[in-house]
Amino acid sequence: MIKLIFRQIFFVLVSFTGVTLISYMVLNSADHGANTSLSYWQYISNIFKGDFGTSLVTAEPTINSFLLHLPASLELVLLSSILALLVGLPLGVIAAKYHRTPIDTIINNISITAYSMPIFWWAILLIVYIAIEFQLTPVAGRLNFIYDIEPVTGFMLIDTFISDQSYRMEAFFDAINHLILPVITLATLPAAIICRMTRQTMLTTLNADYIKTAQAKGLNGFGIYWIHGLRNALIPLTNMLGLQVSTLMTGAILTEYIFSWPGIGKWLLDALSQTDYQALSTGILITTSMVILINAVIELLGFWLNPQTKSSKRIYHG
Amino acid sequence: MVSVQLYSQSSAQENSGLQSRWAIFSSKSSAVLGLLILCIIFILSLSSLFIDSSNTNSLSTQLIPPSWHEQGTSEHLLGTDLLGRDIFSRLLEGAPLTFGISLLSVTFALLVGVGLGLVAAFYRKHVQLAVMRSMDIIFAIPSLVLAIIVVSILGPGLVNAGLAVAIVLLPNFVRTTISHVIEEMNKAYVDAAKLDGATPSRILLKSVFPNVAAPLTLQTTIALSTAIVDIAALGFLGLGAQAPQPEWGAMLAEARTSMHIAPWVVTLPGLAILITVLSINFFGDGLNRIINNKMRH
């Protein structure tokens, strides 16, 4: 396991290097004679000092601007991931358990439709029919601007809750209200994929002999599906789920764009339209690095969950 | 003693390849439906390239609802948009843009990806490592971020979007090719040793390739559905097709301004994308079943 960790760290560092090359390329593609006559090495050493360049558009250090917008995205992505797992995993297990029955067919068809939906269209549909038609939720934004909440953590749910304003609870529920559509939008695709992957891995896992052994012990459904089935299915599942981080980020950018959510996705798109190459290269560098890091951690998690990769040495000899 | 004459059955009951494949494929009607719709879209895309439809802006025909609505007319089957353009003909015009560019993008990624994969599989060691590592990095970059990178360097546009999507799809093809070719090569070497004399490259091409074809086919269908959604997304953001091009994603972007009073303008292009993607997915599902079935026997 230790060996695997070191291998992973090495790969992550190599990937980071590759990404810095790309973001450097982006920085220098400004063909408007920008004053970036930085060499690659200067660029790298600046980054190590924490200097990611200053935006020509806002005259602010790009890293500050990025960090300002990060919590909004984190809040959105975290809540969506949780929702996707809470919906996708159980549905997948149920679909596997009721394989070849109408329940399985229904869940299967719903999940295929869900992951075939273009996310930007799904968002618009939700807005048109829920926010506009039935006026159940707001159309865009994070919080109604009549509430003045001090940004302490950057997470709106926390900030409204700990705020010392008299309307803090109103603001809290308003924040939730603003989160509903974006979170549903972003969570739909991952939920569908998690559901399908769980179903697939469970079906394979449930065919194994050790499941029969477990059944022949007299274990009930919970024991078989969760303790024996899902625990083993988690191994290939974790690896497959790692691939979803990238998808989640793409979805987050689109969701933020449509809902005018002030996160790094929208920030990145704004930088592009303003040809703010400093901001762009910083954004690309950090978001990609984050994805690479998270992927690496999830892959390690997969190794840890599998006793065959976690501890390969034999305890018993002879 | 009466021999086997009485019994006409035997191993000749295995159907001919194509027949049995069709039987498996068509066992689920959704796969056949998917194939049908795909053919229709393909034909429509091709024909709309040659048909010149004049679709001019007209204030007099602004925002007419679809024909089944009480205020709709049969002249505009699916209604008109804010600028008075007929939606149905715009969708048709947009088909070669959304669908066509996606096809080209996937083809490009397939050819380059398989090529790179073969090179890496044959040259092993350092070349292979370099190729796989760079593919891993590309794979790690979220597709939209990669598109932003390409667009920031090359500028926006439908073709550039197609290129960006091709790069996004590249790693999958490369990896699939490498892993399956290596797997086959390990087997083929054993046979090649027995056949000593026959040129190894010929054996590899004749026995390796058919076995790689199956997973590649699957990969291609997945890539196609990804490409369509990504290209439409880029069109939607204004990074790909630019308005007033009738690319379906760009149509959606334009439609947003009138979505609160004319929901059909915003619903129909998205529906077109959904139907196309669903068809590909169901079709791919059918292919998957054929491959699984053939692998088991």
Added chain:
Amino acid sequence: MALLQVENLCVEFPVSGGTVKALDNFSLRVEAGAYHGIFGDSGSGKSIAMLAIMDLLRNSASVTADQLSLKGNDILTISTKEQRQSLYQAVSIIFQEPENSLNPCYRIARQLDETLKIHGYTSRKERKLRRAELLADVGLQQIDAILDSYPHQLTSGILQRIMIANALASDPMLLIADEPTTSLDLSEQQKIMKLLNDLVKSRNMAMVLISHDLELLKQQTDFVTVMYCGQVIESGPSALIFDNPKHPYTEAILNSAPSNWNLAPKSSVPSLAGSTPSLHHLPVGCYLGPRCPYAEAKCVQAPHAWFDGSRLVRCHFPIGGRDD
């Protein structure tokens, strides 16, 4: 009353385009302490029959029978936890590949504990003692190291012994062993088989052994059942059937066993042409028909299995004629 009573057990699996009959009117009667063997090709239905008896096919196939009962309790209508536990207390099964029979994610200790907990060993101390006892019974040493290991860290011989220990944990009256030694090393095969026989004898358990090894079945079993394409084609006392097979298939199989090779020149050994048909494309009438050297016109009618006084045989023209 027999310990295990199976009559006309049928198992059908859904496949694309219909169903496949994996088991067709399987019948078996096992008395307490008896030693039964089951022999058959792959696809003959022998494993399916055992899975059906253990009620492990409920969710994946349609299982019907005129009778399927253990100790007089019907298996097909099991619905409560108590009934299920009563079944699994009385009968245990071990499978062919021990590496796949244990959950790769949990240590041996935990998996044995799980079994013991269900079968009434409520205190930790009791379980610890019983675990050590069981593992010693199956001839294992360095028990602590084994208990602490994951399955992938142990050899298949050890794993199979653990499976046997697991099976004995509930003190069952019937043990089903589905090719328990087939995937083990040769050296282990004999040892494990001896272990099984000793244990079964000393505890006066009934045994159903599925095996490819004709010599083994001939030596060990009191009764044997031969299966083909999901049907029982011959069944009865082992001595009778091995010395004097009545079904052409049984005869051909016995003749092809190395120990039976007749070295006399030009000895016309009736052998079977062709290969076993797939369950998806079964012949009309007797399933062996197309390959049978004794086939006649009547064989396009499916033969019933009938009792000829000494054994059950499914053939219109049993070798040597009928005994009754």
